[in-house]
Every structure is written in structure tokens, then in C-alpha cells.
Amino acid sequence: MRTDALPGAPSERTLAAVLALVLVGSAALAPMLVDARPAYEVPVTYQTEAGDLQEPTGDAWGEVPAASIPLSSAGAGVPQASNVTVEQAKFSVARTDDRLYVRVSWRDATADGDTDAVREFADAVAVQVPVNHSSRPPLAMGSSSNPVNVWYWTATGDTEELLAGGPGSTTEFEQSSVRANATHADGRWHVVFSRPLAADQTNATTIPTDRDVDVALAVWNGSNMERSGQKSTSEWYYLALGPDTGGPPYEAILWSVAGVAIVFTTLVTVEGVRRTRGD
Numbered sequence: 337m338r339t340d341a342l343p344g345a346p347s348e349r350t351l352a353a354v355l356a357l358v359l360v361g362s363a364a365l366a367p368m369l370v371d372a373r374p375a376y377e378v379p380v381t382y383q384t385e386a387g388d389l390q391e392p393t394g395d396a397w398g399e400v401p402a403a404s405i406p407l408s409s410a411g412a413g414v415p416q417a418s419n420v421t422v423e424q425a426k427f428s429v430a431r432t433d434d435r436l437y438v439r440v441s442w443r444d445a446t447a448d449g450d451t452d453a454v455r456e457f458a459d460a461v462a463v464q465v466p467v468n469h470s471s472r473p474p475l476a477m478g479s480s481s482n483p484v485n486v487w488y489w490t491a492t493g494d495t496e497e498l499l500a501g502g503p504g505s506t507t508e509f510e511q512s513s514v515r516a517n518a519t520h521a522d523g524r525w526h527v528v529f530s531r532p533l534a535a536d537q538t539n540a541t542t543i544p545t546d547r548d549v550d551v552a553l554a555v556w557n558g559s560n561m562e563r564s565g566q567k568s569t570s571e572w573y574y575l576a577l578g579p580d581t582g583g584p585p586y587e588a589i590l591w592s593v594a595g596v597a598i599v600f601t602t603l604v605t606v607e608g609v610r611r612t613r614g615d
């Protein structure tokens with residue numbers, strides 16, 4: 337009886353294993369690719385009733401997924417612009433048939449609401465959406481030809497609805513339809529803004545229910561003397577109000593594809609070296 341292995345047998349086994357791995361990997365990844373959710377998407381949960389969505393720690397928020405949004409210095413040309421402390425915020429968004437609710441939550445050990453002393457500044461958060469949905473405005477608070485609405489809450493208790501066409505151009509709407517509620521608990525701020533979907537005045541953003549809307553965040557830490565242009569901002573994200581795309585973010589899928597590719601390349605290289613050595 338022959339006991340030596342057939343020439344070529346190990347390489348066939350290896351190739352079969354590699355093929356099986358690729359097949360299993362693609363079977364797992366293909367549905368995700370079809371159903372992928374882009375990295376800058378913020379999901380919007382539809383609810384028939386608002387329930388306690390206006391409450392920053394209301395039970396209704398338990399049903400709403402939160403997007404983790406990285407923040408960094410706005411890069412404005414003001415003193416200390418890059419001296420900012422808040423690096424991440426959680427962003428959750430829900431809507432009913434007539435109202436949009438957004439909750440921003442971020443770590444800040446101290447609740448700073450006093451501005452009585454000359455060098456005292458309040459914690460604050462703002463949400464920015466374009467006035468028009470046709471093209472994305474500059475992140476730095478829009479431009480004169482492509483303005484933005486800014487919903488601005490400060491820990492002094494003020495909430496303002498602003499119109500901006502670039503830094504230095506911010507004006508307050510005479511009548512604000514934005515409501516905000518805030519809670520500071522366990523070293524975090526939780527702030528809920530809400531507004532009717534329909535715009536009630538010129539230059540106020542209409543929130544559609546059939547297409548996506550760009551959105552950006554800004555956060556100020558008062559105890560670090562952050563104010564105006566000295567703040568942490570996000571990049572442009574978008575509220576997924578348009579047709580559902582579902583699925584995990586593209587980034588997760590790309591990393592998975594890269595993982596399968598690395599394993600594949602490694603196995604093929606090992607096999608190549610073995611063949612060259614004549615093993």
C-alpha cells in the first residue's frame with residue numbers, strides 16, 4: 337500500500353479551505369452590502385404618539401437608537417478655538433406625524449449655568465439644519481446664499497431659534513417654535529429639542545418625511561470658557577427621513593471585507609511559499 341501523500345494534495349486542501357472561507361464570508365457579507373447603512377446616517381424613529389419624548393430621560397427614548405457622533409474643534413479663527421473638551425455626543429432622533437424630537441447627550445462633569453461673573457460661560461448645545469434641502473451648506477453655519485437654522489440651548493435656560501449665513505451673521509427668529517428641555521445627571525447633559533415638522537415662517541426649515549435632511553451639532557463646555565466660535569462641532573450627518581436603507585454602517589462592512597481579504601491573502605501567500613520551498 338502507498339503511504340506517501342499524493343503530490344499536490346496539501347495545496348488542494350488549502351485551496352478548498354480558502355474557497356470555503358471566501359464562500360462563507362461572502363454569504364455573510366452579501367446581505368449586509370445590499371442592506372448597508374452609510375456611516376453618516378442618523379436613524380429617525382417614527383412614533384404615533386410623542387409620549388414622554390420631550391423629557392430628556394423619558395422612557396420613550398429607550399426605543400430610539402442613538403448614533404455616536406465624534407466632535408472636534410470648529411477650527412474658527414478665534415482665540416483658543418482648538419481648546420475644546422467634548423469629543424463625543426450621542427444623538428437620538430424621533431418623529432411623530434407633526435413633530436421632530438432630537439436628543440443630544442454628552443459627558444460634562446459640571447453643569448455650568450451661571451454667567452454672572454465676567455469670565456463665566458454656560459454649557460450649551462446647538463443643532464444645525466439647512467434652510468433649503470437642495471444643496472449642503474458650508475458646515476461653518478451656512479453661507480449667505482445657503483443659510484442654516486440653528487436650534488441653540490444654553491444652561492442658563494435660554495433656547496433660541498437662529499438663522500445663520502456664516503459666522504458673524506447669526507440672527508434670532510422673532511418667534512421661536514423650538515422647545516428644549518435639559519437634565520444634568522451622572523456627569524452627562526441630556527438635552528431634547530423639538531419643533532413642528534412644518535415651517536411656520538420665512539427661512540425656517542421644513543422637516544420633510546420623505547427625504548433625508550443634513551444635520552450638524554455643536555457643544556460648548558462653559559467651565560473651559562468655551563463660547564461662540566470656541567466649541568466642539570461634528571461633521572455634516574443626515575437625518576434618515578427618506579426611504580429606509582436599514583442595515584449596519586458601511587464602515588463595519590468595509591472592515592469585514594478587509595478582514596476576509598487579509599485572511600485570503602495570507603493563506604495564498606503561505607501556500608505560495610510552501611510551493612516555492614517544495615514542501
Ligand code: HEM
Pocket residue numbers: 410411412413414462463464475476477486488498502503504505506552553554563564565566569570
Ligand atoms: C465647523 C465650523 C464652524 C465655525 C468655523 C464656526 C464659527 C463661529 C464663530 C466665529 C462664531 C462667533 C460669531 C457668531 O456669533 O456668529 C460662532 C458662533 C456660533 N456658532 Fe458657529 N461655527 C461653526 C460651526 C457651527 C455649528 C455646526 C453650529 C451648530 C450646530 C454652530 C452654532 C453657533 C452658535 C449658536 C453661535 C452663537 C454662539 C453665541 O451666541 O455665543 N456653529 N461660530
